[in-house]
Amino acid sequence: MTLRPDLAIIADHVEPGSRVLDIGCGDGALMAALRDRRGVDARGLEIDAGNVAAAMARGLSVIQGDADTDLAGYPDDSFDYAILSQTLQTTPAPDLVLDNLLRIGRRAFVSFPNFAQWRVRLSLLWGGRMPVTRQLPERWYDTPNIHHLTIDDFREYLKHRGIVVEGSWFLSGDKRTADALANLLAQHAVFLLRRAGTNDRLSG
Amino acid sequence: MSHDQRHGLARHISLPGPLPLDGGGSLSPVDIAYETYGTLAPDAGNAVLVCHALTMDQYVASDHPRTGKPGWWRKMVGPGCPIDTDRYFVICSNVIGSCMGSSGPASIDPASAKPYAMTFPVITIRDMVRAQAMLLDHLGIQRLKAVIGGSMGGMQALSWPATFPDRVEAAIVIASTARHTAQNIAFHEVGRQAVMADPRWQAGDYYGGEAPSAGLAVARMAAHITYLSEAGLTEKFGRRLQARADGAKGAKSFGFDADFQVESYLRHQGLSFVDRFDANSYLYITRAMDYFDLAEEHGGLLANAFRATGARFCLVSFDTDWLYPTSESRTIVHALNAAGARASFVELSSPYGHDAFLLDAPEMNRIVAGFMGGER
Numbered sequence: 001m002t003l004r005p006d007l008a009i010i011a012d013h014v015e016p017g018s019r020v021l022d023i024g025c026g027d028g029a030l031m032a033a034l035r036d037r038r039g040v041d042a043r044g045l046e047i048d049a050g051n052v053a054a055a056m057a058r059g060l061s062v063i064q065g066d067a068d069t070d071l072a073g074y075p076d077d078s079f080d081y082a083i084l085s086q087t088l089q090t091t092p093a094p095d096l097v098l099d100n101l102l103r104i105g106r107r108a109f110v111s112f113p114n115f116a117q118w119r120v121r122l123s124l125l126w127g128g129r130m131p132v133t134r135q136l137p138e139r140w141y142d143t144p145n146i147h148h149l150t151i152d153d154f155r156e157y158l159k160h161r162g163i164v165v166e167g168s169w170f171l172s173g174d175k176r177t178a179d180a181l182a183n184l185l186a187q188h189a190v191f192l193l194r195r196a197g198t199n200d201r202l203s204g
Numbered sequence: 205m206s207h208d209q210r211h212g213l214a215r216h217i218s219l220p221g222p223l224p225l226d227g228g229g230s231l232s233p234v235d236i237a238y239e240t241y242g243t244l245a246p247d248a249g250n251a252v253l254v255c256h257a258l259t260m261d262q263y264v265a266s267d268h269p270r271t272g273k274p275g276w277w278r279k280m281v282g283p284g285c286p287i288d289t290d291r292y293f294v295i296c297s298n299v300i301g302s303c304m305g306s307s308g309p310a311s312i313d314p315a316s317a318k319p320y321a322m323t324f325p326v327i328t329i330r331d332m333v334r335a336q337a338m339l340l341d342h343l344g345i346q347r348l349k350a351v352i353g354g355s356m357g358g359m360q361a362l363s364w365p366a367t368f369p370d371r372v373e374a375a376i377v378i379a380s381t382a383r384h385t386a387q388n389i390a391f392h393e394v395g396r397q398a399v400m401a402d403p404r405w406q407a408g409d410y411y412g413g414e415a416p417s418a419g420l421a422v423a424r425m426a427a428h429i430t431y432l433s434e435a436g437l438t439e440k441f442g443r444r445l446q447a448r449a450d451g452a453k454g455a456k457s458f459g460f461d462a463d464f465q466v467e468s469y470l471r472h473q474g475l476s477f478v479d480r481f482d483a484n485s486y487l488y489i490t491r492a493m494d495y496f497d498l499a500e501e502h503g504g505l506l507a508n509a510f511r512a513t514g515a516r517f518c519l520v521s522f523d524t525d526w527l528y529p530t531s532e533s534r535t536i537v538h539a540l541n542a543a544g545a546r547a548s549f550v551e552l553s554s555p556y557g558h559d560a561f562l563l564d565a566p567e568m569n570r571i572v573a574g575f576m577g578g579e580r
Contacts, residue, residue, distance in 0.1 A: 052548075061548050063549045065537070
C-alpha cells in the first residue's frame with residue numbers, strides 16, 4: 001500500500017523500534033506501515049468513529065478522541081515521537097496542541113498544507129475567492145481548516161517559541177521542493193521538531 | 205468435541221475453596237456453573253473468558269434451559285463470530301451470588317443444610333473474578349487470550365488484568381465503567397427497596413414459600429428503563445395506547461390498567477424476569493456493582509490498576525447509553541494512557557441505549573473481531 005507523500009516522509013524518518021503516538025491517525029495507514037516496516041509500537045488518536053473502527057480492525061491501538069481535549073492525560077515524554085499530520089490547521093488551539101505534542105513526544109512530526117502556495121495565492125489575488133484546489137478541496141463553508149498557516153508563519157512561530165527544527169521537507173504533489181522557495185512552491189510541509197534544551201539523542 | 209468431562213455445555217463444579225472475600229470471611233465450597241465452547245489448545249493458550257452482566261448467565265451461546273431463548277450473545281460468540289469458537293476455547297461461568305447454578309443466596313449452606321438467604325456473604329466484582337480464576341485453575345488454564353464483557357461483565361473484564369496482571373493478554377470492556385456513580389447506586393437502591401418492601405421477602409427467608417415476585421418485578425421495571433434510551437422508547441412506543449381486551453383501539457381507560465404500550469412492555473419485562481431470577485441474588489449482585497470502584501482498590505488512582513499488566517485493552521461505549529455513558533469509558537481510557545497501556549476506544553452510535561451491547565451491532569462485532577485478530 002502506498003502512503004500519502006507526507007506520511008511516507010515521516011515513515012522513512014522514524015527510528016525503528018520506537019514508540020509513536022499518531023494524533024489524527026485516520027484509518028491507521030501510517031501506524032500500520034510503521035508497525036509492519038519498522039517494528040514501531042504505534043498508538044493512535046482519531047476523532048472519527050469510522051476511522052477508529054477501521055484502524056482497530058487492522059489490529060492497531062487507536063483511541064477515539066480529540067487532540068484538543070484528550071492529550072492532557074498522556075504523561076511527559078511517554079513517546080519517542082508524536083505525529084500530527086494534516087491536523088494542525090483544523091484545531092481550535094494549534095499552539096496548545098503543539099505544546100502537548102512536544103511534551104508527550106521527545107520529538108514531533110508536524111505536517112500541514114501551505115496556504116501560501118502560488119495556486120492558493122493566485123486564487124485569492126486574481127479570483128478574489130477562497131481557494132479550492134486539489135489539495136484543499138473543501139469550500140469555505142465546509143472546510144475543516146480553521147487556522148490557515150503558511151510555511152513562513154510556522155517557521156516564525158517555531159523561532160519565537162524556541163522550538164528546534166531537526167528536519168523539514170516540502171512537497172509539491174509527490175515531488176520534493178527546495179527549501180528556499182518552499183513558501184511559494186510547496187503544497188505541503190513536514191517538520192521534525194524537538195523542544196529546545198532536550199537531548200538530541202533518542203533515549204527510548 | 206472434547207472428551208474432557210470438564211468441557212462442554214451445562215457444566216457444574218463444586219470447588220472446595222475456601223475463596224477469601226473482599227468483605228472478610230470466605231466461601232466454601234465454591235459452586236460454579238459454566239459452559240465451554242470450542243476446543244482447548246494443547247498448550248491451553250486459546251482460552252477466552254466471557255463475563256456476563258447483572259441478570260445474564262453462563263448461557264452465552266446456547267439456549268437458556270428455563271426460557272428456551274437463544275444465548276444472550278449469539279452474534280458475538282460462536283463459529284465464525286468475533287469470538288470465534290472455531291479458534292478459541294470460550295468459557296462463560298455464572299457469577300457467584302447469582303442463581304443459575306453458582307454459589308449464591310439460594311444455595312444450600314453446608315453449615316445449616318438450609319439456603320444461605322441473607323447469611324450469604326456480600327461479594328464484590330473482584331470476588332467474582334477470583335472465583336473465575338479458581339475455575340480456570342480447575343480447567344488447567346493459566347493465561348487468558350482475552351476476557352470480554354459488557355456492563356457488569358465489563359467491570360469483571362476490567363478487574364481481571366488489575367487483579368491478575370499476568371493472566372490476561374487482552375481485555376474487551378463494552379458499555380461499562382470503572383466505578384458506580386451516585387446515580388447508578390441510587391437506581392439500584394430503588395430496586396433493592398422494592399424487593400425488600402414486598403411482604404413475601406421475609407428478610408430473605410422465602411425459599412420454600414412464595415418468592416417476592418412483585419417487588420422483584422418492580423425492581424426489574426425500574427432498572428429496565430435505565431437500559432434503554434429516551435429516543436429508543438419514543439421510537440418503540442411513543443405515547444401509543446394498548447389495544448383493549450374488548451377490541452377498542454387506542455382508548456384511554458381512565459383507570460390504572462396498562463393503557464400505554466410502554467407500561468405493558470415494562471410489566472411484561474418485570475413478570476418474565478421473576479420466572480428466571482432469584483430476588484436475593486438481585487440484591488447481592490446489585491450490591492457488588494455498587495461497591496465497584498477500581499480506583500479505590502488501587503490507592504485511589506485508576507491508572508495504578510493497570511500499571512502491572514501488559515494486557516491490550518479495547519473499550520467500546522454507545523452514544524445513547526446514559527447508564528454508563530461514554531465519559532465513563534473515557535475516564536478508563538485516560539487512566540490506561542497514563543499507565544502506558546495499549547488501549548483502543550471507540551464510541552459507537554446506536555439508538556438503543558445501554559442495551560445496545562446485547563443487540564446485533566455489526567460495528568461492535570467488527571471492532572471486536574479486529575481487536576481479537578490484532579495480537580501482535
